[in-house]
Every structure is written in C-alpha cells, then in structure tokens.
Amino acid sequence: MDLKNHSSPVLTDSVPVNKSRMGLSSILLPCSPPASAYSSAMYLAIPRRKALPCKLDDAHDSSWLDAMISSSPPPKKLNKDLGSEIPQDESDAAYCIWMLKFPSALTSFDQITSSAKGKQLALFLDYDGTLSPIVDNPELAFMSPAMRAAVRDVAKYFPTAIISGRSRDKFSLLVVCMVVYRTLTHSSHPGLRVCRIDRTLLCGSHGMDIMGPVRESSFVNNHPNCIRSTDKQGKEVNLFQPASEFLPMIEEVFRSLVECTNGINGAKVENNKFCVSVHYRLVDEKSWPEVARCVENILKGYPRLQLTHGRKVLEVRPVIDWNKGKAVEFLLESLGLGNSDAVLPIYVGDDRTDEDAFKVLRAGKGGIGILVSSKAKDTNALYSLRDPSEVMVFLKSLVKWKKSAALRA
Ligand SMILES: O=P(O)(O)OC[C@H]1O[C@H](O[C@H]2O[C@H](CO)[C@@H](O)[C@H](O)[C@H]2O)[C@H](O)[C@@H](O)[C@@H]1O
Numbered sequence: 001m002d003l004k005n006h007s008s009p010v011l012t013d014s015v016p017v018n019k020s021r022m023g024l025s026s027i028l029l030p031c032s033p034p035a036s037a038y039s040s041a042m043y044l045a046i047p048r049r050k051a052l053p054c055k056l057d058d059a060h061d062s063s064w065l066d067a068m069i070s071s072s073p074p075p076k077k078l079n080k081d082l083g084s085e086i087p088q089d090e091s092d093a094a095y096c097i098w099m100l101k102f103p104s105a106l107t108s109f110d111q112i113t114s115s116a117k118g119k120q121l122a123l124f125l126d127y128d129g130t131l132s133p134i135v136d137n138p139e140l141a142f143m144s145p146a147m148r149a150a151v152r153d154v155a156k157y158f159p160t161a162i163i164s165g166r167s168r169d170k171f172s173l174l175v176v177c178m179v180v181y182r183t184l185t186h187s188s189h190p191g192l193r194v195c196r197i198d199r200t201l202l203c204g205s206h207g208m209d210i211m212g213p214v215r216e217s218s219f220v221n222n223h224p225n226c227i228r229s230t231d232k233q234g235k236e237v238n239l240f241q242p243a244s245e246f247l248p249m250i251e252e253v254f255r256s257l258v259e260c261t262n263g264i265n266g267a268k269v270e271n272n273k274f275c276v277s278v279h280y281r282l283v284d285e286k287s288w289p290e291v292a293r294c295v296e297n298i299l300k301g302y303p304r305l306q307l308t309h310g311r312k313v314l315e316v317r318p319v320i321d322w323n324k325g326k327a328v329e330f331l332l333e334s335l336g337l338g339n340s341d342a343v344l345p346i347y348v349g350d351d352r353t354d355e356d357a358f359k360v361l362r363a364g365k366g367g368i369g370i371l372v373s374s375k376a377k378d379t380n381a382l383y384s385l386r387d388p389s390e391v392m393v394f395l396k397s398l399v400k401w402k403k404s405a406a407l408r409a
Pocket of ligand 1 (some may be wrong): 136
C-alpha cells in the first residue's frame with residue numbers, strides 16, 4: 001500500500017498545528033464546539049458541572065480537567081413518588097429546551113421518513129452508548145438480545161454499518177456474541193451463543209479499519225488505502241486501513257500507557273488496534289489529573305499521535321485526515337450510495353467522535369444525524385434520542401415503516 005500517495009489520509013506534516021502553536025498541554029483540550037451549536041442565548045443558560053479545584057499549577061491544565069468532568073453528567077434525580085424521570089432540576093429543564101432545537105427522532109419520525117421518500121435509506125450506527133448502554137467495564141458492553149434482533153432486522157431492509165472506536169476484532173465479538181451474562185460471570189463454564197448479524201458492515205478504530213465485501217467499484221479498486229485481503233473464514237474481502245503504518249507506534253504507546261497507569265486504581269488501557277483508549281470511569285476524581293499527566297507525558301514523545309476525548313475516556317490516535325465522517329463518505333462511495341439525490345444517510349451516535357459524521361451529513365450529503373443523549377449537548381446532529389432503548393424503538397419503527405411501504409406499493 002502506498003501511504004505517501006497524494007490522496008492518502010496520512011498527513012505528511014508530522015507536527016499537528018494545534019500542538020506546535022499552543023504548547024503541549026493544549027493537546028488535552030476538548031474538541032472545539034461546532035459552529036452551529038448554541039447560537040441562541042437561551043442555550044447559554046445550560047448549567048455545567050463545577051470544575052473540581054485543580055491541583056496543577058499550569059492554567060492550561062484546568063482545561064483538560066474540565067473536558068474530563070464535562071464527559072461525566074451528574075446522576076439523574078428520580079421522582080420516587082411517580083417512579084419516573086420528570087423534569088426536576090435545572091438540567092432537566094435545559095434538556096427540554098434543548099429538545100426544541102434537537103427534537104426526538106421518534107416524535108419526528110414522519111418528518112424523517114418523508115425526507116426518505118424515493119430515496120434509498122442507508123444507516124450508520126455507533127456502538128457504545130448507542131447500541132449498548134454505557135457500563136463500567138468496557139469488556140461487558142454487550143447489546144441486549146432485543147437490540148441485536150433490531151439491528152439484524154434493520155440490516156435486512158437498509159444497508160447498515162456500525163462504526164466504533166473499538167478494534168474491529170473485539171467489537172465484532174461484542175456484536176455477534178449472545179452472552180448469557182449469568183453463565184459468563186457466575187459459572188465455571190462460560191458459555192457463548194453465537195448469533196450472526198448478517199449484512200452489517202463492521203468498522204473499527206473510529207473508521208480506520210474497514211473490512212467489506214469485494215465489489216466491482218472503481219472507487220474502491222483505485223483507492224490507495226484499499227487492498228484485497230481475506231477474512232478469518234478465508235473469504236476474499238476489501239480491507240481499508242489508512243493508518244496501518246502507525247501499528248508499531250500504537251503498540252508501543254499502548255504498552256507505555258499500561259505501565260504508566262498501572263498504579264492508578266481503576267484506570268484501564270484498551271488497545272483498539274489503530275488507537276488506544278485510556279479509561280478513567282472507575283478512577284477516583286482526585287486521581288484524574290494523574291491519569292491525564294500520564295497520557296500527556298507519553299504523548300510528548302509522539303508528535304504524530306493526538307488525543308481526543310470520549311465518555312470518561314482519553315483516546316490516543318494517529319494524526320491523519322480520517323475520522324468517522326470520512327469513514328461515512330468512504331462507505332457511501334464504496335457501497336455505490338454516493339449519490340445524495342438518491343440516498344438518505346442516517347447516522348446515530350452519542351459521542352464527540354460521532355460529531356464528525358454529523359457534520360459530513362449536515363454539510364454535503366443531505367443526511368440526518370441523530371444524537372443519543374439524555375442531557376443538553378453541543379451537536380451537529382438534527383435530531384435526538386434519549387438512550388439506547390429509544391434507538392431500538394427507532395430501528396424497529398424504520399423496519400415497520402419499510403414493511404408497510406412495501407405493502408402499499
Ligand atoms: O465509537 P464507540 O463505539 O462509541 O466507542 C467509543 C469508546 O467506547 C467504549 O468506551 C465507552 O463505553 C464503555 C462501555 O460502556 C465505558 O465503560 C467507557 O467509559 C466509555 O468511554 C470503548 O471501551 C472504547 O474503547 C471506545 O473508544
């Protein structure tokens with residue numbers, strides 16, 4: 001593979017602009033908010049959690065701490081008398097106001113499907129926090145059997161891809177394995193029941209690892225980062241890995257991060273093949289600065305790697321011109337769905353990395369972004385869904401809509 005090719009996403013300038021311009025601490029800053037978000041004064045009133053008193057001296061350091069804290073929403077208050085969540089505090093009120101700008105994809109379902117009239121709908125789904133609920137242990141973030149069935153069904157009717165930050169291998173396991181949780185955790189004979197989700201394209205490492213069926217497409221065949229390979233079953237596939245030259249570097253950084261965070265209670269480092277996740281969900285808030293310092297120190301030696309923020313996770317990844325948005329464009333083209341007059345792409349995701357895909361759909365592809373969130377957030381999406389259970393209802397509704405349209409035709 002010629003990664004130095006003109007159209008390669010690997011950037012030749014090894015020092016990212018923001019690093020050289022703003023000093024190292026700035027690599028821990030959160031991504032800048034999208035231009036479109038919160039244009040009206042009303043949204044400025046959304047309360048934010050107070051930052052912890054910062055123990056570090058450098059003024060820059062409170063920024064990454066803010067970023068880490070902002071990915072940790074305060075627990076929801078429940079109305080115990082009614083047994084349900086109803087607006088009780090300011091953040092709930094802010095959520096209701098926010099919903100006026102980013103309405104529920106369920107209540108706006110007719111509007112969404114009417115924009116799909118006469119078009120082929122293509123579905124892109126994020127995994128963690130979208131198809132599976134956020135849990136403490138990343139290894140146990142399974143889709144529920146009902147969600148799995150919903151994804152399987154929707155993929156029968158629409159081209160469907162799941163794009164995750166996880167490594168493709170690990171996340172395919174999470175997606176295809178029906179795990180009997182009790183058996184896995186309480187029995188000496190762990191049992192896995194495999195249930196394939198056919199027709200669903202799985203893309204790992206934030207779209208930096210895409211394996212798809214071989215198609216006679218000049219776009220794919222001429223793409224510098226796309227090669228023919230074989231899958232585990234020996235079937236011929238197209239493999240797209242624009243960051244393959246970074247593999248040894250990522251391995252090295254993974255090992256250093258494991259070593260450095262070893263003494264921090266609750267910290268967990270996950271090797272996602274083309275990126276590394278440093279989880280601090282189970283780390284005491286007092287030790288968050290320690291986690292960030294570890295990452296910052298190690299990244300000093302790797303100017304070709306950068307840091308992004310996720311939900312209680314710091315993600316180290318190559319500085320290349322590639323993200324979930326680029327992956328969506330690539331998938332649409334390679335599946336022959338690049339004509340935006342004939343195709344309506346829908347992307348459902350919950351995290352900052354999904355914003356790149358929302359932006360692409362909003363800008364040129366005439367598509368629809370749906371943010372999964374139960375709190376008000378800056379976003380480039382057009383609609384919202386509260387949590388994975390609403391995502392499941394949305395997927396089922398798409399299937400129902402498609403079936404009834406077929407009956408009417
Ligand atoms: O792109 P995604 O599929 O959303 O992947 C993003 C990261 O998701 C996972 O971490 C998140 O989910 C965990 C399980 O619920 C949770 O424990 C963690 O706090 C979340 O950040 C995954 O483990 C990461 O590797 C992904 O990069």
